[in-house]
Amino acid sequence: MPAPGAVDAPHSSGVEQGAVGSDRIVRPRWRARLVRGFVAVVLVGQAVLIVRGYADPHKFFAFQPFNESSTWRADIVRVTADGQRIPIEEPWPGGYEWDELVRWRVLERPGTMRHAYSGLGTSLDFLDDALDWVAANTPEDDETLYLEATTEAYRNTRGPEVLVLRSDLRDEAR
Amino acid sequence: MSATAVEPVTGDPTLAERVDDVFDRPASVRSLALLRLVLGPVVLIHLWPFLTDTLGGTTYDDHFWVRWWGFMPQVPGEVQVALVWTGAVAAIGLSLGWRTRLVAPITWVCVAGNLFLSQHHFRHNRAFLLFLLAAVALADSGRVLSLDARRRRARTGARPGDPGDDLGTVWPLWLLRALAASVYLASGFSKLIDTDWSGGLVLWDRAVRHQHLVRERVPEPIADVVVELVTARWVHTITSPIAVAIELFIGIAIWFGRTRLAAIWVAIFFHVSIELSASVEVFSLAAIAALAIWATPATRDRTVVIADGTWVRRLDWFARFDVQDRPGAELTVTDRDGTVHSGGTARWLLWSRLPVVFPFVAVARAVRWRRS
Numbered sequence: 001m002p003a004p005g006a007v008d009a010p011h012s013s014g015v016e017q018g019a020v021g022s023d024r025i026v027r028p029r030w031r032a033r034l035v036r037g038f039v040a041v042v043l044v045g046q047a048v049l050i051v052r053g054y055a056d057p058h059k060f061f062a063f064q065p066f067n068e069s070s071t072w073r074a075d076i077v078r079v080t081a082d083g084q085r086i087p088i089e090e091p092w093p094g095g096y097e098w099d100e101l102v103r104w105r106v107l108e109r110p111g112t113m114r115h116a117y118s119g120l121g122t123s124l125d126f127l128d129d130a131l132d133w134v135a136a137n138t139p140e141d142d143e144t145l146y147l148e149a150t151t152e153a154y155r156n157t158r159g160p161e162v163l164v165l166r167s168d169l170r171d172e173a174r
Numbered sequence: 175m176s177a178t179a180v181e182p183v184t185g186d187p188t189l190a191e192r193v194d195d196v197f198d199r200p201a202s203v204r205s206l207a208l209l210r211l212v213l214g215p216v217v218l219i220h221l222w223p224f225l226t227d228t229l230g231g232t233t234y235d236d237h238f239w240v241r242w243w244g245f246m247p248q249v250p251g252e253v254q255v256a257l258v259w260t261g262a263v264a265a266i267g268l269s270l271g272w273r274t275r276l277v278a279p280i281t282w283v284c285v286a287g288n289l290f291l292s293q294h295h296f297r298h299n300r301a302f303l304l305f306l307l308a309a310v311a312l313a314d315s316g317r318v319l320s321l322d323a324r325r326r327r328a329r330t331g332a333r334p335g336d337p338g339d340d341l342g343t344v345w346p347l348w349l350l351r352a353l354a355a356s357v358y359l360a361s362g363f364s365k366l367i368d369t370d371w372s373g374g375l376v377l378w379d380r381a382v383r384h385q386h387l388v389r390e391r392v393p394e395p396i397a398d399v400v401v402e403l404v405t406a407r408w409v410h411t412i413t414s415p416i417a418v419a420i421e422l423f424i425g426i427a428i429w430f431g432r433t434r435l436a437a438i439w440v441a442i443f444f445h446v447s448i449e450l451s452a453s454v455e456v457f458s459l460a461a462i463a464a465l466a467i468w469a470t471p472a473t474r475d476r477t478v479v480i481a482d483g484t485w486v487r488r489l490d491w492f493a494r495f496d497v498q499d500r501p502g503a504e505l506t507v508t509d510r511d512g513t514v515h516s517g518g519t520a521r522w523l524l525w526s527r528l529p530v531v532f533p534f535v536a537v538a539r540a541v542r543w544r545r546s
Binding site for chain 2: 062157
């Protein structure tokens with residue numbers, strides 16, 4: 001209900017202006033608290049995300065752009081049930097191709113040394129996720145047990161750091 | 175005279191009263207309306223790659239994607255088609271200010287929904303865009319510079335510039351100010367404490383590895399000199415701390431009236447330099463447009479007396495001035511505190527508050543100040 005003597009509200013719908021002579025917006029007490037609570041939650045949440053960014057490889061909502069000048073490359077192989085290690089550049093049962101499967105320039109042509117998009121942590125974490133995704137989305141490949149990436153990384157020119165990442169095991173080849 | 179009425183000051187307000195003012199005192203939402211005008215094209219540019227993908231029959235789940243949370247079910251690709259196309263149409267409505275209270279939240283939902291389909295859709299500039307869209311949606315940004323405002327005027331008989339035509343709740347504006355400043359501060363602080371960054375190693379290595387881009391963009395006679403300069407280690411030892419200081423300066427100085435204009439000019443320079451040297455999608459455009467939110471949320475609280483005020487009215491997008499034409503009159507500007515300025519001071523006060531000419535006027539002023 002508008003306050004007694006309220007003027008035509010020029011504000012957002014549901015927001016009432018105070019009585020004539022006052023330039024205050026009058027809201028029901030619960031709504032005023034809700035608005036203040038919402039703002040407090042957003043500000044605290046933003047602060048938490050910014051601090052969390054120092055432990056998060058992706059730095060989601062932490063606003064740390066251009067944080068590194070790191071580089072990386074990876075040799076990715078398909079490990080078959082009989083132990084063969086076949087580079088993904090070679091023909092793949094089902095005609096799959098890595099670049100078409102990931103279709104994201106950050107992870108395409110993994111054998112080429114490239115800038116680590118959004119930092120080394122982000123790039124390698126996405127590579128790890130991509131191994132799992134590719135393993136789970138190549139149903140016509142009945143010989144690959146898992147995918148394995150051996151990464152070579154240089155963190156701000158220092159390195160190499162070598163890491164081996166493996167996808168989940170695939171049921172299709174078991 | 176159509177100046178916004180202001181209550182007489184009865185002593186310094188307490189912190190609690192200041193906070194209450196943020197939530198309960200209506201003020202001009204014109205700066206958010208200006209931001210809204212720009213956000214429509216920004217959203218369209220942002221969505222463009224997704225729109226073209228969907229036109230080609232490709233959605234996010236046709237290739238690698240990562241869910242944000244383990245409990246989240248896989249969303250069908252058709253949902254992305256609906257999100258990006260609805261978002262694009264809503265963005266046009268947003269810029270036009272057509273049913274703003276409806277289309278602004280829709281735009282936010284569509285952009286946010288598309289971002290949260292997969293972790294690999296995340297970019298810092300897209301997160302920043304979400305902040306801007308949220309503020310525009312939460313405030314009544316369609317009160318002015320919109321089809322909604324035109325329709326309301328037709329209904330009520332009001333005219334553009336009538337007192338109170340742009341008043342609304344401004345807590346979303348203050349919230350957005352806090353979030354926008356936090357972006358500069360978070361970025362600057364993270365680089366400050368990273369010795370690789372503040373010591374110049376990060377920028378130097380990037381310059382060395384991308385020097386071929388300089389050769390592509392800079393004409394041959396001076397390309398060698400430029401490359402030699404940008405790949406020199408000592409250059410980045412000097413410029414990297416300056417870059418960090420710029421971000422921190424913007425995040426702090428933009429809060430204070432005495433330093434705000436300088437912070438805004440530095441921010442424009444900062445974003446233009448980033449746009450020229452890096453690929454940041456819509457960040458530069460969105461961030462420069464977002465500088466509008468730092469205009470004091472009051473309109474026509476300064477009076478300009480001028481012989482012909484046509485161009486002032488055209489360029490005064492924030493409606494900072496009550497423009498009074500007086501043929502043959504010399505330019506005078508009456509400031510908020512009642513001080514009457516004339517001559518060069520009046521020209522500076524006038525031109526420095528008009529957004530389009532501000533970047534150039536600020537440089538001219540700085541050069542003149544330095545010479546004197």
